[in-house]
Amino acid sequence: MEPEEAKCEDCSSASCSARAKKDGESDSDFQERQALAQRLCGIKHKLLVLSGKGGVGKSTVAAALAVALSGAGRDVGLLDIDLHGPSIPRLLGLSDVRATGTGGSIDPVMAPGDLRVMSMGFLLPNKDDALIWRGPLKYSMIKQFLRDVEWGELDYLIVDSPPGTGDEPLSIGQLIEDADGVVLVTTPQALSTSDVRKSVNFARQLNLPVLGVIENMSGLSCPECGKRVDVFGAGGGKDMASDMGVPFLGSVPIDPLMVPAGDRGELAEYLSSDAPGALAFRSLIEKLIKLVESDVSARDAHVHGGTDV
Numbered sequence: 001m002e003p004e005e006a007k008c009e010d011c012s013s014a015s016c017s018a019r020a021k022k023d024g025e026s027d028s029d030f031q032e033r034q035a036l037a038q039r040l041c042g043i044k045h046k047l048l049v050l051s052g053k054g055g056v057g058k059s060t061v062a063a064a065l066a067v068a069l070s071g072a073g074r075d076v077g078l079l080d081i082d083l084h085g086p087s088i089p090r091l092l093g094l095s096d097v098r099a100t101g102t103g104g105s106i107d108p109v110m111a112p113g114d115l116r117v118m119s120m121g122f123l124l125p126n127k128d129d130a131l132i133w134r135g136p137l138k139y140s141m142i143k144q145f146l147r148d149v150e151w152g153e154l155d156y157l158i159v160d161s162p163p164g165t166g167d168e169p170l171s172i173g174q175l176i177e178d179a180d181g182v183v184l185v186t187t188p189q190a191l192s193t194s195d196v197r198k199s200v201n202f203a204r205q206l207n208l209p210v211l212g213v214i215e216n217m218s219g220l221s222c223p224e225c226g227k228r229v230d231v232f233g234a235g236g237g238k239d240m241a242s243d244m245g246v247p248f249l250g251s252v253p254i255d256p257l258m259v260p261a262g263d264r265g266e267l268a269e270y271l272s273s274d275a276p277g278a279l280a281f282r283s284l285i286e287k288l289i290k291l292v293e294s295d296v297s298a299r300d301a302h303v304h305g306g307t308d309v
């Protein structure tokens with residue numbers, strides 16, 4: 001797809017790396033980089049949601065964050081870069097929607113609350129098709145998602161990345177030079193926390209601030225007797241955050257109502273309910289919004305890490 005014509009000449013940002021051509025960069029590469037920078041300039045806050053392992057609730061957190069922010073009156077985009085296993089369309093009840101576009105640009109799919117969503121799931125001819133791609137193709141697809149989707153002016157872009165430290169998180173970390181930071185999702189057990197430690201180090205290597213850790217699936221209130229059962233243990237995410245010197249945002253319990261809500265594409269409705277998981281999500285997302293929008297720059301937050309936010 002052809003990049004839009006870049007218009008960086010009037011920009012006053014001294015720090016933007018798209019102001020000047022890099023050594024050895026071709027005219028077309030420079031123009032393309034400027035087009036990407038121009039698109040990202042229209043987005044105030046960029047948050048990446050990462051996890052060490054799959055199945056820990058990362059897509060659920062990303063979707064919950066986007067829904068909560070748009071519910072709080074922000075203009076929000078949600079970009080699903082899990083190219084091989086996109087979950088966002090299903091969670092938001094958009095599985096049968098296909099993206100449209102004209103002249104090289106792609107329109108985001110609109111969800112209630114004017115939430116703008118993009119996912120590989122909207123581009124595959126059939127939702128059960130498998131995508132068999134190596135790194136360079138994934139990098140260029142993620143670049144297109146950022147540059148060619150008509151995001152418009154946004155307060156927030158939330159990016160749901162696949163788990164681990166592979167091509168997709170690396171691509172997005174490199175393409176978005178001024179991300180506010182990453183939100184890490186883990187379950188309490190060592191099998192997950194040991195991998196999310198790698199995500200902390202990954203973020204540090206890419207110079208991405210760690211905004212905080214969310215411990216998901218943290219205990220279950222037995223629906224029969226009300227007794228708490230720590231299916232995956234408890235406190236492992238908080239301990240890991242303290243050990244790694246990064247902020248802890250809070251815990252979300254296992255909530256049996258969340259799974260059918262996600263499967264039916266009714267996660268947004270679930271999140272506005274008084275179910276235990278929904279209440280926990282709302283409280284920690286409120287903390288995160290305060291952290292990102294407070295005067296203290298988010299980039300400083302990770303320096304004071306290791307404590308509850």
Ligand code: ADP
Pocket residue numbers: 051053054055056057058059060061087216217218252253254255256258259260262263277
């Ligand atoms: P990931 O993106 O880490 O692979 P998902 O967000 O797709 O994980 O969640 C995996 C499954 O776990 C989904 O069915 C989701 O509804 C469910 N889930 C996530 N968090 C919770 C929770 N706190 N309680 C119950 N089910 C949850």
